[in-house]
Amino acid sequence: MTSVTIDRAPTAVPTELARGRGGGGPASKRVVVAFGFWIFILSDMVMFSALFAAYAVLQGNTAGGPTGAELFNLRNVFIETMCLLLSSYTCGLGALSAERRRPARFLIFAVLTFVLGAAFLFIEATEFARMVQIGAGPSRSGFLSAFFTLVGMHGLHVTSGLIALVYLVAQVIAKGLRAAVLRRLLCWSLFWHALDIVWVGVFTLVYLMGAP
Amino acid sequence: MNASDRLFEDRTPGVEEHEPTASYLTYTVGVGLAILATIASFVVAQTNLLWPPGIPVGLIVLALAQIGVHLVFFLHLGSGSDNTNNILALAFGVLIVFLIITGSVWIIANLNSNMMPMPAQ
Numbered sequence: 001m002t003s004v005t006i007d008r009a010p011t012a013v014p015t016e017l018a019r020g021r022g023g024g025g026p027a028s029k030r031v032v033v034a035f036g037f038w039i040f041i042l043s044d045m046v047m048f049s050a051l052f053a054a055y056a057v058l059q060g061n062t063a064g065g066p067t068g069a070e071l072f073n074l075r076n077v078f079i080e081t082m083c084l085l086l087s088s089y090t091c092g093l094g095a096l097s098a099e100r101r102r103p104a105r106f107l108i109f110a111v112l113t114f115v116l117g118a119a120f121l122f123i124e125a126t127e128f129a130r131m132v133q134i135g136a137g138p139s140r141s142g143f144l145s146a147f148f149t150l151v152g153m154h155g156l157h158v159t160s161g162l163i164a165l166v167y168l169v170a171q172v173i174a175k176g177l178r179a180a181v182l183r184r185l186l187c188w189s190l191f192w193h194a195l196d197i198v199w200v201g202v203f204t205l206v207y208l209m210g211a212p
Numbered sequence: 213m214n215a216s217d218r219l220f221e222d223r224t225p226g227v228e229e230h231e232p233t234a235s236y237l238t239y240t241v242g243v244g245l246a247i248l249a250t251i252a253s254f255v256v257a258q259t260n261l262l263w264p265p266g267i268p269v270g271l272i273v274l275a276l277a278q279i280g281v282h283l284v285f286f287l288h289l290g291s292g293s294d295n296t297n298n299i300l301a302l303a304f305g306v307l308i309v310f311l312i313i314t315g316s317v318w319i320i321a322n323l324n325s326n327m328m329p330m331p332a333q
Contacts, residue, residue: 038298042305049309053316078254085250089243092286096235193286197279203250204275208257209268 030183037187041194044157048198051150052205059210061142068143068210071136073127077207080123081199084158087116088196095189101177110169113192117162124155147206154202157195164188242285249278 026032059068094109128148131137138148168188171181253274256262262270283289289298 035297035301039301042301045305046308046312049312050316053313056313056317057320074254074258078250081250082247085243085246088282088286089239092239092242093236096239190287193282196286197282200275200278200282204253204271208253208271211257 030179030186033183034186034190037190041190044194045198048150048153048201051146051153052201055146055150055206058142058146063141063143065141065144066134066136068147068206071131072207072211074207074211076123076127077203080120081203083116083120083123084196084199087113087120088193090116091189091192095185098172098177098182098185103172103177106172106177107169110165110172114162114165117158117165117192121155121158121162124151128152151202151206154195154198157198161188161192161195164191238285238288242281245281245285246278249274249281253278 090109090112094106094113097105097109131144136144138145165188168181168184171184175181253271256267256270256274283302289295289302
């Protein structure tokens, strides 16, 4: 019996390579920033879930006013959905171009993303204006209050996303694709993809189930 | 960055770390699948392709499938061991979202059915 086996180092992961796992120092700033932003997005999802729950509860309380089946125009909703989906796609391609240090290509994709997002907002705003005009505004019934809160909150998120995109493009032009700007771009693309996920819930629960 | 370094680096949501061509391909495959799911949802909702009482269930299944496509192809949340933190956070978020929505609907439906009949205003 000897103590040879005790002295032998275990054949595990070389710790200097395992960053963020106890060895090799903390995780890179990029990983930490993106994880923090991911937590924010999940808390945003929890807030949206409360609005979804309110809508699901109030859906039937039309107080004698118009129902979803009378108000919704599914053709417009389909165009809106495609705009947002394609802007998510161009956002992904833009983030990828930024990763590869291709500023010109990034700018093209950023403009496409902005235009598609703005088209989505324009269609939504005209729909809202039309509904208010025919007397189906948020004060008409519990159903419409919940509808305008849920869909309007998503629209506000898209609006703030577009403003942030302009700000980020200005940063890329002024400062170039340096590490800090790339981290902000990464967070922004997470935000934009998450908005598209919320919209999947909106068009399924609100529009498709509300307009049989 | 050599191969073993990449192996042990933590992954973040939204970051694709494969070969350049594979990444553009990932987004393209993702958007194709998402468009398919969207069109399927709109078709199912507006036709009698599905048994009518089953349409809401079909729509929910298609929505969940599309959300899955978005998570995997756009946010790059895979099943790799280096993605554990992100997946755990997501799982917690999904739990809370599920509790809030089903809990609210369940409780309010019970309250509704226990209400005294109200006279018409």
